[in-house]
Amino acid sequence: MSTIRAAIVGYGNLGKSVEKLIKSTPDMETYGIFSRRDQLDTDTPVYSVDEFAAKAEAKEFDVALLCTGSATDIPEQAVEYVKHAPTVDTYDNHRDVPRHKQAMDEAAREAGTVAIVSTGWDPGMFSLNRTMAQAILPTAEQHTFWGPGLSQGHSDALRRIDGVKKAVQYTLPDEAALDKARAQQAGDLTGKQAHVRSCYVVADESEHERIEHEIRTMPDYFEGYTVEVHFIDEATFDAEHTGMPHGGHVITAGDTGGYTETIEYILKLDRNPDFTASVQIAYARAAARLAEQGTTGAYTVLEVAPYLISPTPLDELIARDV
Amino acid sequence: MSTIRAAIVGYGNLGKSVEKLIKSTPDMETYGIFSRRDQLDTDTPVYSVDEFAAKAEAKEFDVALLCTGSATDIPEQAVEYVKHAPTVDTYDNHRDVPRHKQAMDEAAREAGTVAIVSTGWDPGMFSLNRTMAQAILPTAEQHTFWGPGLSQGHSDALRRIDGVKKAVQYTLPDEAALDKARAQQAGDLTGKQAHVRSCYVVADESEHERIEHEIRTMPDYFEGYTVEVHFIDEATFDAEHTGMPHGGHVITAGDTGGYTETIEYILKLDRNPDFTASVQIAYARAAARLAEQGTTGAYTVLEVAPYLISPTPLDELIARDV
Numbered sequence: 001m002s003t004i005r006a007a008i009v010g011y012g013n014l015g016k017s018v019e020k021l022i023k024s025t026p027d028m029e030t031y032g033i034f035s036r037r038d039q040l041d042t043d044t045p046v047y048s049v050d051e052f053a054a055k056a057e058a059k060e061f062d063v064a065l066l067c068t069g070s071a072t073d074i075p076e077q078a079v080e081y082v083k084h085a086p087t088v089d090t091y092d093n094h095r096d097v098p099r100h101k102q103a104m105d106e107a108a109r110e111a112g113t114v115a116i117v118s119t120g121w122d123p124g125m126f127s128l129n130r131t132m133a134q135a136i137l138p139t140a141e142q143h144t145f146w147g148p149g150l151s152q153g154h155s156d157a158l159r160r161i162d163g164v165k166k167a168v169q170y171t172l173p174d175e176a177a178l179d180k181a182r183a184q185q186a187g188d189l190t191g192k193q194a195h196v197r198s199c200y201v202v203a204d205e206s207e208h209e210r211i212e213h214e215i216r217t218m219p220d221y222f223e224g225y226t227v228e229v230h231f232i233d234e235a236t237f238d239a240e241h242t243g244m245p246h247g248g249h250v251i252t253a254g255d256t257g258g259y260t261e262t263i264e265y266i267l268k269l270d271r272n273p274d275f276t277a278s279v280q281i282a283y284a285r286a287a288a289r290l291a292e293q294g295t296t297g298a299y300t301v302l303e304v305a306p307y308l309i310s311p312t313p314l315d316e317l318i319a320r321d322v
Numbered sequence: 323m324s325t326i327r328a329a330i331v332g333y334g335n336l337g338k339s340v341e342k343l344i345k346s347t348p349d350m351e352t353y354g355i356f357s358r359r360d361q362l363d364t365d366t367p368v369y370s371v372d373e374f375a376a377k378a379e380a381k382e383f384d385v386a387l388l389c390t391g392s393a394t395d396i397p398e399q400a401v402e403y404v405k406h407a408p409t410v411d412t413y414d415n416h417r418d419v420p421r422h423k424q425a426m427d428e429a430a431r432e433a434g435t436v437a438i439v440s441t442g443w444d445p446g447m448f449s450l451n452r453t454m455a456q457a458i459l460p461t462a463e464q465h466t467f468w469g470p471g472l473s474q475g476h477s478d479a480l481r482r483i484d485g486v487k488k489a490v491q492y493t494l495p496d497e498a499a500l501d502k503a504r505a506q507q508a509g510d511l512t513g514k515q516a517h518v519r520s521c522y523v524v525a526d527e528s529e530h531e532r533i534e535h536e537i538r539t540m541p542d543y544f545e546g547y548t549v550e551v552h553f554i555d556e557a558t559f560d561a562e563h564t565g566m567p568h569g570g571h572v573i574t575a576g577d578t579g580g581y582t583e584t585i586e587y588i589l590k591l592d593r594n595p596d597f598t599a600s601v602q603i604a605y606a607r608a609a610a611r612l613a614e615q616g617t618t619g620a621y622t623v624l625e626v627a628p629y630l631i632s633p634t635p636l637d638e639l640i641a642r643d644v
Contacts, residue, residue: 020579024461097644098637123644125458125585128628130643135604135632136447136597139346182590243581256600257342259565259592263447266588268504270581275458278578282457300644302636306450307624310457314624315420321452322419322445322622 004288005031006281007061009049009081011040013244014090015067017277019044025281027311031061056084063088063288065280075100079107082115082298086291088284090120090276097123097300104298114290115298119283120276121267122146122248128301129250129265137254137261143181145173145194149246149272157221158199161214166202166234168241171195173249174226182262184253198228202237246272282309326610327353328603329383331371331403333362335566336412337389339599341366347603349633353383378406385410385610387602397422401429404437404620408613410606412442412598419445419622426620436612437620441605442598443589444468444570450623451572451587459576459583465503467495467516471568471594479543480521483536485529488556490563494518495571496548504584506575520550524559568594604631 006022008015011033019042022030032045032055040046047055055061066078066089074091081087082104091100097118104115118124126144134142151169158167177194180186186194203211212229215222232241247267254261269275283301286308290299307314326349330337333355341364344352354367354377362368369377377383388400388411396413403409404426413422419440426437440446448466456464473491480489499516502508508516525533534551537544554563569589576583591597605623608630612621629636 017578026460094644098641101640118644125454127644131632131634131639132447132604132628134634134643135607135628136600138348138633247584254600256339256593256596259596261592261597261600262588262590264586264588264590266584266586268582268584268586270583271578274578274581275583278458278576278583282454285457300640302629302639302644303627305625305627306454306457310453311460312453312456317453317624318423318622319420321456322416322440322449322624 004028004063004285005061006284007031007052007055007064007085008033008044009052009064009066010068010073011035011037011042012067012069013273014277014280015065017271017273018065018067018281021274021277021281025311028281028285034064052081053084056081061085062291063284065284066090067277067280078115078117079103082108082113083111084113086114086287088116088119088280088287090124090280091118092120092123094123101298101300109297112296114287114295116283116287116290116304117298117300119280119301121269121279124276124279124301125267126248126250126265129263130252131302133250133252133263133265137252137256137263140252140254141181141184141186142250142252143177143186143189143194144248144250145178145181146248147171147173147195147246148198149248150244151197154197154221157218158201158215161211163203163207163211164201166237166241168200170198170200170245172198178249178251181249181251182253182264184255184260184262192225196226196228197222198230200230200232200237200241202232202234205231243270244272245270246275285309285311326350326385326607327383328606329353329374329377329386329407330355330366331374331386331388332390332395333357333359333364334389334391335595336599336602337387339593339595340387340389340603343596343599343603347633350603350607356386374403375406383407384613385606387606388412389599389602400437401425404430404435405433406435408436408609410438410441410602410609412446412602413440414442414445416445423620423622431619434618436609436617438605438609438612438626439620439622441602441623443591443601446598446601446623447589448570448572448587451585452574453624455572455574455585455587459574459578459585462574462576463503463506463508464572464574465499465508465511465516466570466572467500467503468570469493469495469517469568470520471570472566473519476519476543479540480523480537483533485525485533486523488524488559488563490522490559492520492522492567494520500571500573503571503573504575504586506577506582506584514547518548518550519544520552522552522554522559522563524554524556527553565592566594567592568597607631607633
């Protein structure tokens, strides 16, 4: 296949990351962005989503990267897009993935197209790692830890407290819990025990004590968790706390007759949407290849042969990486 | 497929690990061990390698796990085995993998069988991780570090020194080098700079100074490396240094426009052959399934869809892990 022409659907954080990163992807170019908005602040060609079907049927692009929201957009609209072109999405409602895959599979088979669903890192690379590590160590304990990562909902909750000027909340894996998981001793450690909620807050010093108390006693959000509260000045906040870091660990520790074998997969991401976009782009390459081979239907990352996501030819991969 | 019947070829450390671990593999059973030796210390049925072809053609087993050595056995004999049955090997001569795969592919296609080559962890899981991480972060720096791991050749070199009663050498990644790789600042760090050679030696105290000097100045093996020499007593040696630990890190750090995204895959193995066997068993499952589907030819881990190595049905995997 010559250069893969990629359409971007949606222009939020993820769509902007995809647009940026395709520029440094040697075998792919952006065809354009499909949006419901009339004007976007970009040099990339912008089309109305209403034009998607016609442009797709005219084969003006090879694959569509669906970058709209998982809350309602993907479950409602993805099946419409895949009727006209190969799609890759990052649908992240874990419980609903089986239904989504099924719906996409039916639509794709009927239309003769292909979909790769729920790429990204969790679901996505973490899913792949969970499956493979459990397959290799079938008697293992497996734990997923998230963070250090920006928690949007908890940051919003902090900002609703009277007197808080700026605030973010990061969720961090508890170091002791990580070590227990690595030693196959974490048992059924719960999310509360396994994570620390670390808050960075800008507020007048006279308010610190009251604000800290309100944070620590906030039900559902902070009460019952290990909570750290750091008051910092506004300049520090602006310099150090406006990114979108995330990541986590999948730790699988299994016994092989008195010996412990541990597999750990770690992501440390300075910018969450950039990494999600990086994975989505790699699987867009796989979707374009599957479509070219005539494969139809919907697939998860578990079903895609790994070499299909690489821009490097298979023979070179085997010589370089195996 | 009902229970997969696995034949083991060769009964060294790897073959013994495979035999042990299949016992806790729910969907697999050991058919028997093919060996060139008349008698093995095992309750498993033992057959002469001369009987392999006939037993295979009679479909007495579904897949053969080749557990013979990579030095000469696999390159010379694997093509003969795959003419009669699906095979999985752990051939670990990295530079020769392309030739081996090609030879196995021709033999397997002609015979209508299937081979999965060079499974294990490096090559194997590390290969897979290198390919996928570079596909996701195409502009990244990538480094593989090995250890802490027992180095057989270097341990032998220590034991050849006059006055050394017992000795082992572990190769460890240098912590500072790991941190540089995670921060995308390791550049073209060489193996010498990236690893520490840690020696545990039992010898009379009067000999320590001379032995340490001989170790540190031994060309090729230790000279030019960061070397630690620990003299310990024999009881400590017997209690703590007779295992076969190994492992390592694949670290891939890429820039996404001013942000660093880091993927790290870590193996910490108490018993190297047990983990290699665990991976080989998982890919034996994949080989049996590919054979059942009528697929022929030779494949690396890069070409096998990940769900095929799991004993869990795909729908359950998607619900559980994605």
